[in-house]
Amino acid sequence: MLEAGTGHGALTLHLSRAINGGNLPRTPDQSEDEWRASRQAILHTVDISEKYSKHAEKVVAGFRQGMYAGNVNFNVGSVSDWVQAEIESRGHSEPFLSNAFLDLPGLEDHLASVSSTLLPDAKLIVFAPSITQILACFEKARKDRLPLILGQVVELGTNGSSGGREWDIRAVVPRDKLKKREVPHTKAEIAEETSSDESLSETGVVDNAAPAEQVEPAAQQPDADEKLVCRPKVGDRITGGGFLAVFIKKGQDG
Numbered sequence: 001m002l003e004a005g006t007g008h009g010a011l012t013l014h015l016s017r018a019i020n021g022g023n024l025p026r027t028p029d030q031s032e033d034e035w036r037a038s039r040q041a042i043l044h045t046v047d048i049s050e051k052y053s054k055h056a057e058k059v060v061a062g063f064r065q066g067m068y069a070g071n072v073n074f075n076v077g078s079v080s081d082w083v084q085a086e087i088e089s090r091g092h093s094e095p096f097l098s099n100a101f102l103d104l105p106g107l108e109d110h111l112a113s114v115s116s117t118l119l120p121d122a123k124l125i126v127f128a129p130s131i132t133q134i135l136a137c138f139e140k141a142r143k144d145r146l147p148l149i150l151g152q153v154v155e156l157g158t159n160g161s162s163g164g165r166e167w168d169i170r171a172v173v174p175r176d177k178l179k180k181r182e183v184p185h186t187k188a189e190i191a192e193e194t195s196s197d198e199s200l201s202e203t204g205v206v207d208n209a210a211p212a213e214q215v216e217p218a219a220q221q222p223d224a225d226e227k228l229v230c231r232p233k234v235g236d237r238i239t240g241g242g243f244l245a246v247f248i249k250k251g252q253d254g
Contacts, residue, residue, distance in 0.1 A: 002117070004079035004110065005103035005127075006047035009056025015101070016043050016060060016068040023071060036070065044097075046075045046082045048104070079104070080113040087117075095119045095249075103127040108140035115146050120251040124148060127244055131155075131167065134245045135230060138169055147250040155232065156241040166233045167243070171226045 001019060006012055022041025026032075047053045053076045061069045075082050079102070087093050097117045102110065107126050118124060128134050134153055141148040153167040 001041075001043050002079075002097050002100040002114065003043060003045040003103075004047075004082075004101070004114070006045045006053050006056045006074065007103065008052065009059035011101070011103070012043065012045050012056050012072060013060050013063055013068060016071040019043060019071055020068055026070070039071070041071060043072045044075060044082070044086075045072055046077065046079045048076070048078060050076045078110075080110050083113040083117055095122075097122060099123050099125070101125045101127070107133060108136045111137060111140050111146055111148065112144060115141075115148050115247075115249060118249040120249055122249045123151075124247040124249065125244060126247070127242055129242050131230065131243055134167075134243050135169065135228065137245060137247075139228075141247065142171060148247040149250060151246045151248045153243060153245045155243055168229055168231055168233050169245075170229050172229050173226055 001015060003012060003015060019041040023039045026035040030038075045053075045056070047056070053074050057069075057072075057074050060066070060072055063069075086096075090096070093116070095117055096119070097114075098119055099122050100114050100118060102114065102124070103126070104110075107128060111124075115124060126134070126137055128137075131153075138150055140146070141150070150169060153169050155165045155167060
């Protein structure tokens with residue numbers, strides 16, 4: 001598992017605690033290096049600031065006599081540089097991360113490198129203070145055709161509270177653009193299209209956009225006519241404490 005943006009170590013500690021069951025306790029006859037080499041669950045955490053990284057390491061080591069400290073590898077530097085160094089040290093570019101969490105400036109600049117290390121169906125969770133940063137990540141993944149599917153966007157409550165409001169972010173093709181593409185060739189087709197439009201009006205459809213995936217469901221590539229939808233889904237009004245977006249790495253079947 002990867003965490004980019006160690007910060008003060010609060011999330012680092014939480015993630016290390018979550019994966020702790022994946023590692024056997026260290027036996028009296030094992031050295032520290034031997035035990036670390038035998039770990040099956042490892043949290044790699046990266047921060048650009050050496051000061052923050054050292055502070056976070058002390059926080060994790062100081063919690064309950066460091067019972068979760070051994071699960072974590074602390075690293076200093078850019079997460080993209082860390083990915084490249086890991087690939088070189090492993091001697092191959094095969095994916096090896098089960099999940100990743102990004103909480104750092106310039107999120108979209110690291111999506112390509114981090115997504116290349118994720119296993120199929122792994123989750124890439126990004127945190128950003130504003131919805132525009134989430135949009136930048138969505139656009140980056142869409143335009144560069146990264147193997148990422150946006151699963152969910154949630155606006156967090158104040159003070160880290162749960163129960164945030166879900167947002168709808170997707171690329172759509174306006175209905176008038178779709179109609180221009182679908183030129184009927186016979187009177188029967190014209191009558192069918194007119195009947196279809198009337199039925200839509202009767203049902204009270206007011207959204208003047210159709211999901212892009214209805215046009216090209218498999219390609220998932222940028223379209224010149226596409227526009228972005230970015231709006232909160234129906235729910236209670238809250239004051240935001242940031243936004244979480246959950247991307248899913250495409251599996252072998254795409």
